[in-house]
Amino acid sequence: MKLFTISEIKKSFFIALWFMFLTFPIMVIRVNTVENEIKWRWENMLFIGLGSFFLSIIWRYTIEKKEAGEKKSETGKSAEISFFQQVVETPRFYVPATIVTGIFALVFPFIFSIYQTNIMITTLIYVMIALGLNIVVGLAGLLDLGYVAFYAVGAYSYALLNHHYGIGFWTALPIGAATAFTFGILLGFPVLRLRGDYLAIVTLGFGEIIRLVLENWNEFSFGPSGIDKISRPGLFGIELSLHGNIIYTYYLMIGLTLFTIFVVNRLKDSRIGRAWIALREDETACQAMGIDNTKTKLTAFALGATWAGIGGVVFAAKTTFINPASFTIWESIIILCIVVLGGMGSILGVILGAFILILLPEYLRAFSEFRMLIFGAALVIMMVFRPGGVISEVRKTYKFKK
Amino acid sequence: MDWEYFLELFLGGITRGSIYALIALGYTMVYGIIELINFAHGEIYMIGAFTALIIATVLTMAGFNQVAIVVIASGAAVLYSCAYGFTIEKLAYKPLRNAPRLSALISAIGMSLFLQNYVLLAQTSDFLPFPSLIPDFEFWEPYAHIISSQELVIIITTAIVMILLTFLIKFSKIGKAMRATAQDMNMAMLLGVDVNLVISATFIIGSATAAIGGVLIASHMGQINFYIGFIVGIKAFVAAVLGGIGSIPGAVLGGLVLGWTESFFAGYVSSDYEDVFAFIFLVFILVFRPSGILGRSVSRKV
Numbered sequence: 001m002k003l004f005t006i007s008e009i010k011k012s013f014f015i016a017l018w019f020m021f022l023t024f025p026i027m028v029i030r031v032n033t034v035e036n037e038i039k040w041r042w043e044n045m046l047f048i049g050l051g052s053f054f055l056s057i058i059w060r061y062t063i064e065k066k067e068a069g070e071k072k073s074e075t076g077k078s079a080e081i082s083f084f085q086q087v088v089e090t091p092r093f094y095v096p097a098t099i100v101t102g103i104f105a106l107v108f109p110f111i112f113s114i115y116q117t118n119i120m121i122t123t124l125i126y127v128m129i130a131l132g133l134n135i136v137v138g139l140a141g142l143l144d145l146g147y148v149a150f151y152a153v154g155a156y157s158y159a160l161l162n163h164h165y166g167i168g169f170w171t172a173l174p175i176g177a178a179t180a181f182t183f184g185i186l187l188g189f190p191v192l193r194l195r196g197d198y199l200a201i202v203t204l205g206f207g208e209i210i211r212l213v214l215e216n217w218n219e220f221s222f223g224p225s226g227i228d229k230i231s232r233p234g235l236f237g238i239e240l241s242l243h244g245n246i247i248y249t250y251y252l253m254i255g256l257t258l259f260t261i262f263v264v265n266r267l268k269d270s271r272i273g274r275a276w277i278a279l280r281e282d283e284t285a286c287q288a289m290g291i292d293n294t295k296t297k298l299t300a301f302a303l304g305a306t307w308a309g310i311g312g313v314v315f316a317a318k319t320t321f322i323n324p325a326s327f328t329i330w331e332s333i334i335i336l337c338i339v340v341l342g343g344m345g346s347i348l349g350v351i352l353g354a355f356i357l358i359l360l361p362e363y364l365r366a367f368s369e370f371r372m373l374i375f376g377a378a379l380v381i382m383m384v385f386r387p388g389g390v391i392s393e394v395r396k397t398y399k400f401k402k
Numbered sequence: 403m404d405w406e407y408f409l410e411l412f413l414g415g416i417t418r419g420s421i422y423a424l425i426a427l428g429y430t431m432v433y434g435i436i437e438l439i440n441f442a443h444g445e446i447y448m449i450g451a452f453t454a455l456i457i458a459t460v461l462t463m464a465g466f467n468q469v470a471i472v473v474i475a476s477g478a479a480v481l482y483s484c485a486y487g488f489t490i491e492k493l494a495y496k497p498l499r500n501a502p503r504l505s506a507l508i509s510a511i512g513m514s515l516f517l518q519n520y521v522l523l524a525q526t527s528d529f530l531p532f533p534s535l536i537p538d539f540e541f542w543e544p545y546a547h548i549i550s551s552q553e554l555v556i557i558i559t560t561a562i563v564m565i566l567l568t569f570l571i572k573f574s575k576i577g578k579a580m581r582a583t584a585q586d587m588n589m590a591m592l593l594g595v596d597v598n599l600v601i602s603a604t605f606i607i608g609s610a611t612a613a614i615g616g617v618l619i620a621s622h623m624g625q626i627n628f629y630i631g632f633i634v635g636i637k638a639f640v641a642a643v644l645g646g647i648g649s650i651p652g653a654v655l656g657g658l659v660l661g662w663t664e665s666f667f668a669g670y671v672s673s674d675y676e677d678v679f680a681f682i683f684l685v686f687i688l689v690f691r692p693s694g695i696l697g698r699s700v701s702r703k704v
Contacts, residue, residue, distance in 0.1 A: 018489070019489075021485070022482070022485050022486065022489060023524075025452075025453045025456045025457060025478070025482065026449070026452060026453070026456070026520070026521060026524045026525060027524050029456050029460060030524075030525060030526075031455065031456050031459040031460070031530075036459075036463065038459065038460060038463060044524075063497060137504070143504070190685060190689045191688075191689075193689070193692045194688060194692050195692070197433075197439060197643065197647060198643060198647075198688055198692060198693065198694070200439070201639065201640060201643040201684070201688075202684070202685050202688055204636070204640075205640070205681035205682075205684050205685050206681075206685070208677065208678075208681050209678050209681045209682060212675070212677050212678045212681075213675075213678060216674045216675060216678075329636070333511055336504075336508070337508050337511060337512075340504045340505060340507070340508045341508060344502070344504065369523060370519075370523070372515060372518075372519045373515075373516060373519040373520060373523060375512075375515060376512045376513065376514070376515030376516030376517075376518075376519060377512065377516050378512070379508055379509065379511060379512025379515065380493070380494045380509050380512040380513055380516065383494075383498060383501070383505045383506070383508050383509040383512065384494070384497045384498060384509065387498055387501030387502060387505040387506075388501075388502065388505070389505075
């Protein structure tokens with residue numbers, strides 16, 4: 001495609017005009033209804049015009065290129081594999097990559113500041129719960145928009161047990177996981193008959209119900225003011241400084257994340273994991289092959305919830321303060337974005353997705369007020385150009401050996 | 403039983419429900435055709451309300467009379483919302499038409515975040531007082547304690563929009579094309595329906611009803627900010643699902659049922675748990691009718 005033909009420039013010119021019209025009231029006029037003042041900001045119009053002119057050229061060029069690439073791969077002439085996919089599949093690449101990442105992860109808290117380590121702990125919590133949601137959405141294909149409810153259940157079960165009975169982190173971890181598991185089954189039952197988006201909306205409803213109850217039931221959950229002074233994780237009764245404790249939590253999270261990756265990886269290839277994938281591909285066919293749909297869905301729900309519960313306990317222990325505001329529907333949406341953006345069903349994809357989505361807004365703080373704007377735009381652009389996620393799952397294929 | 407109080411709650415429920423229904427229409431129409439939960443739909447409603455506020459303030463300062471202000475501001479809100487709906491579809495959804503469904507959903511979520519922050523940055527994060535565009539009618543004075551003239555206007559406008567929309571879908575050429583596309587997009591394409599045009603038209607019509615809803619609710623509530631779209635968007639989506647997503651009468655019924663549920667529960671039990679009850683009711687209905695009140699349950703042939 002030639003970039004600068006007359007017709008292309010004309011097209012971009014009209015697109016620029018369209019965007020100038022579109023953004024006119026909101027970008028140019030700013031009203032102050034209290035003092036009855038109007039501010040006209042004509043200079044913004046110029047920026048929008050110029051910006052959309054050049055962006056539209058780039059946008060159409062990249063879309064065209066992507067479509068040409070799709071056509072090529074359809075005809076089978078060149079199976080273009082992305083850079084990431086190559087890294088994942090060739091041992092020559094992934095063995096050293098794993099070792100480097102491993103060493104980096106181990107020395108991380110000693111190279112970087114406490115602030116960075118804290119961010120990394122948060123990212124690892126998200127990796128863990130996103131891997132849990134990956135079971136529900138990526139493997140079993142059930143769209144869950146209320147996943148944060150289980151995260152809240154885990155966090156609140158530790159916070160309440162700690163507040164009332166002084167129960168420590170290590171005892172609360174299995175309790176939190178078990179509570180979330182139970183909730184997963186309880187909430188799973190009524191939604192078994194639902195398909196697709198009805199399921200999504202019911203899970204969204206459950207998420208909101210749990211958050212609203214936590215917010216309003218003051219006697220039980222202390223309402224919007226939340227619970228503070230939650231104990232940090234303990235280490236065989238040794239008193240740790242704040243600094244030491246953060247580093248300890250970091251290693252704890254590394255351990256838990258590795259455990260999660262191990263379990264999810266094993267689950268994926270197990271009988272139940274293959275049943276999930278079958279369920280995702282075709283519910284009816286799956287049933288016809290003799291798989292118990294009810295049981296399969298329930299296990300997906302409950303096991304996904306368990307990881308959220310564990311994540312919740314760690315989250316409560318890490319921040320030492322929780323309130324219902326941490327468990328809004330946006331949280332569910334972010335976790336879902338991690339799974340889809342990373343690549344549904346692919347473990348490495350989900351891990352990368354968590355790093356991108358949690359670290360991106362964190363390091364965009366330099367652009368402070370623009371960061372959520374950029375974040376939103378990044379989601380759209382990523383999806384338009386890589387709809388399958390950063391690393392799309394590669395289905396296992398078996399080959400006969402001669 | 404206090405009948406007057408009951409009537410008040412009943413009519414309050416209708417008012418709320420009509421707003422939900424107006425916005426739910428956009429969800430349900432888009433879903434019916436491309437099976438996408440258009441998360442950015444709530445933001446379109448928010449942009450409609452903002453446009454109306456901005457234009458109305460400018461016109462008030464310029465000294466226009468009340469009727470002209472209402473007409474021009476609402477017209478601008480509808481025009482701009484339609485323009486935004488059209489552009490969003492072209493930018494964020496059209497390239498993803500053959501992609502996995504969840505990818506389009508994430509794209510919609512990204513768009514929703516983008517638009518919220520765009521308005522936040524270009525305007526303000528504070529609540530802006532919204533001028534009451536609908537005056538109190540004098541002839542309605544005796545009944546105003548049961549239902550205010552504003553609420554009356556909301557109900558009547560919604561009813562008119564619904565009737566017009568039904569005619570549009572049932573009898574116009576584009577309406578026929580829309581129904582055909584909703585049934586089977588490939589077949590419609592083979593029969594010469596311009597599917598791109600139909601999808602654009604769906605987004606435009608949905609955005610127009612959302613803008614009308616936006617202006618009505620903003621002048622009823624008296625204040626707006628950049629976040630109003632999200633909450634109402636979720637509620638409207640719940641209404642659409644409750645009625646059976648993809649069905650237009652379903653969206654109206656779902657909106658009304660949700661409005662009544664909230665209104666009665668807040669009136670008789672507790673306003674703290676109003677939303678909890680609305681969601682529990684939703685779960686309850688979906689457990690017994692898994693595809694919504696008016697949704698047809700699809701039995702698949704294998």
